[in-house]
Amino acid sequence: MTELNFDTKILIVGLGVIGGGYAKALTYRGYKHVRCITKEPKDVDYAIAHGMIEYGTSEIDEALIAESELIVFALYPHVFREWVEDNQHLFSPGTIITDVTGVKSGIVREIQAILRPDVEFISAHPMAGREKSGVEYSNAEVFRGANYIVVPTDKNTENAIAICSKLGEELGFAKISELSIEEHDEMIAFLSQLTHCIAVTLMTSNSSDGLEKYTGDSFRDLTRIAKINDLMWSELFMQNREALLAEMDSFSKKFNEFREMLERGDAEAMRSKMRLASNRRELFDKPTK
């Protein structure tokens, strides 16, 4: 394919909270041929009932796959790899495939290495996860104002990169960026994985037991993401272990510096840190929807 438009035949594989969000966003935007393959027949029924897709099935529908010009994989990393191995003979030449995987170092080069040479995989990461899983929690609105990252390698063409970027725009993302695999995984170790480690730690420390009737919003905010899909996140952590360990160590070091300021009663040093934090945080506000 050379262009993404309302007539493009798009197949979403895996209709969970993210795949479902893609289906809604594209169909509501005007894309006429958004289809899906997903494991549970009830999820197909849900998507049809909610006008999210043109067609869906829980089977490996050979004609459907062959007809697809753009295929989006919204699966766990190891399931994604197996699916491609088992079914890539059904792709048509020229098909572009993309994904939503949260860690890139393992999966991207693996898929590109095993993939047929007449099909191109361009990887992307929509930065809009939810703490709930399942298609019934999918929501196209979460992409509005959010960030979308394209992760090309030297195997990718300008055409595929442009199509993948346009997909991000069409989904409603506010900022589309490009990062290398290494840049992406280092960034994600800090912004996403470290924050999940902190939330889980806060929520499982003895001090948090029974405190729900005293809490304010600070603690609620810092632990919202402690409602975590343990299977998916432990897999993502393991795939990015070295980068995440480095970010955890760096955080501990900085946290300890702050602790020492407090211990020696250095209010000025704490205030200086707080002012830097306040100023930097301004930049991270989400654009108004």
Next chain:
Amino acid sequence: MTELNFDTKILIVGLGVIGGGYAKALTYRGYKHVRCITKEPKDVDYAIAHGMIEYGTSEIDEALIAESELIVFALYPHVFREWVEDNQHLFSPGTIITDVTGVKSGIVREIQAILRPDVEFISAHPMAGREKSGVEYSNAEVFRGANYIVVPTDKNTENAIAICSKLGEELGFAKISELSIEEHDEMIAFLSQLTHCIAVTLMTSNSSDGLEKYTGDSFRDLTRIAKINDLMWSELFMQNREALLAEMDSFSKKFNEFREMLERGDAEAMRSKMRLASNRRELFDKPTK
């Protein structure tokens, strides 16, 4: 005073984001005599223009103070103490005073020690801070569904405790609890102060520099409170230093345990922590407004 009702003459001292929220909540609820004393004349003008108060002034209005039955102090801790020292001769006998201070060990016994014996101070903590300061950001809605903690000592009467609890109900808080000074400060070190230390650390680590165009909501959530009033929070941290240091150490220990699970590749141990975190976090969801 022996009863809080719509005719009670209430004085709010310090019309910032919390004092302003109290004024709005009480006036909109039906309280007829909500008045204020605050430093800036423009804040009085704002409150009058928005129908938040019956009367306000930036002066030490002797008649106003003498007439007040319930006085709420929404000031920085050190300003609160000075205000009481300078002006308590103007209180009428039987007046009840309360506060919104975030740390109790320093201020409560200090105030109770210097206070006239015919006036009673009952301390409270509304768990509904905002990252913005100033009366123009005040909002009575933030109290809905939130927690309110009364912190009595052996100097308090049942009457004052009941009035202070009723104030919390009238403001719209969902859960009213009682804690001792020590319980309160230990709880606040964990739920509120530790979380602010984490947010500031995340926001001032080198890794966060320039990452705004890649971020997702996890990092935004964990750093919302990094927009911090540095003067107030450094004062609160110093007033609760020992408890906060203990919570920081406890967090570091648990965080390091998680790091070790990741380093040795123990996905099962990580998953077990994540499941505990998810289950516990359910309890912390805010009641629907």
